[in-house]
Amino acid sequence: MRDVAIIGIGMNKWGELWEKSLRDIFTEAALKAIDDAGVDHIDAMYIGCMGSGLFVGQEHLGSLMADYLGYGPIPATRVESACCSGGLSFRSAFIDVASGINDIVLAGGVEKMTDVSGDNDTYALATAADQEYEVYNGATFPGLYALMARAHMQKYGTTRKQLAEVAVKNHDNGSKNPLAQFPFKTTIDEVTNAVMVADPLTLMDCSPITDGAAAVILCAADLVKNFKRHPAIKIIGSGHATDTIALQSRDDLTYLKSTEIASQKALKMAGKKLSDINFCEVHDCFTIAEIIVTESLGFFERGKGGCAVESGKTRIGGQIPINTSGGLKSKGHPVGATGIAQIYEAVTQLRGDAGERQVKGAKIGMAQNMGGSGGSTLVHILEVI
Secondary structure, eight states: OOOEEEEEEEEOOOBOOTTOOHHHHHHHHHHHHHHHHTOSOOSEEEEEOSOHHHHTSOOOHHHHHHHHHTOTTSOEEEEOBTBTHHHHHHHHHHHHHHHTSOSEEEEEEEEEOTTSOHHHHHHHHHTTSOIIIIITTTOOHHHHHHHHHHHHHHHHOOOHHHHHHHHHHHHHHHTTOTTOSSOOOOOHHHHHTSOEEETTEEGGGBOOOOEEEEEEEEEEGGGGGGOOSSOOEEEEEEEEEEOOSSGGGSSOTTOOHHHHHHHHHHHHHHTOOGGGOOEEEOOOSBHHHHHHHHHHHTSSOTTOHHHHHHTTTTSTTSSSOBOTTOHHHHHOOOTTTHHHHHHHHHHHHHHTOOGGGOOTTOOEEEEEEEETTTTEEEEEEEEEO
């Protein structure tokens, strides 16, 4: 297996992009990544997208995007794994280059979510849950994560304030990210007193509905010398795991087994320990998700994630900075693009280009992207070479 490096990244400003179509959003990010890499061609392309058929009525994205980008007839594949479609797109591109099939590959992610009503958004997102045992009986993702939050609070004493601290921290980071959908700061009172969505989660505990895309260019590491615009970032670890899709089938609602296993696989491949990681982007679709993910990755003991965020351990400058980009909460969550945007942030940090949100001395970064309520997880580890 060949070593693989990231040589280009691209992302657009996320939000309610009424004036742009699905193909426009993707192409904009892809062209930015191609320009950033300085390549004159790509050999293949992978596109993470969860629900374009439901959100905008468009499938067959491989053909569409290759054509609209002007790179047909290259092989182009649409990848779907719910909210970690982007992470799986990235892993697919990594495996492609590592195997030697192609030398230069684009991994992208895109979603256009605001062209339908809120009810239709809820329906589309709910397809990532168990339709027969959860959705048919009225469960939504805010409801499922509220169950996880209540279980965590009951078992470990996690507080309402600790949940709010996640949103406050991530919005503080996102206020320094010019590409974030909601780049504003917030307070504990604003989070806890916002409109209740699913007790104990308020609107400010939930990631938003978002339009956006991101893309990265991967190439064989021995070709990096041909592209010297930026420090090359090596992909040193990749882990992928699944769990039961339905919460009621799990042994513990307060833990994410797929995240634990994917992390262990990525660390083993990388030959690293958690203590070697300088920062981590995690899937904070809800505030409780970040707390449980940090525990499942192993950064904190089970039940200690809430205390960690409250004490500042996950802030920039803390023990392990989490979601320097602002996370899904502030940056936005166009579900198919989120996993690629996490890689975008990791590369930005490792290049030393993150500005006010820069983690000092960042050499090794991790990204954790998951689908649904943790039914699937991707973990990647990157290092400056």
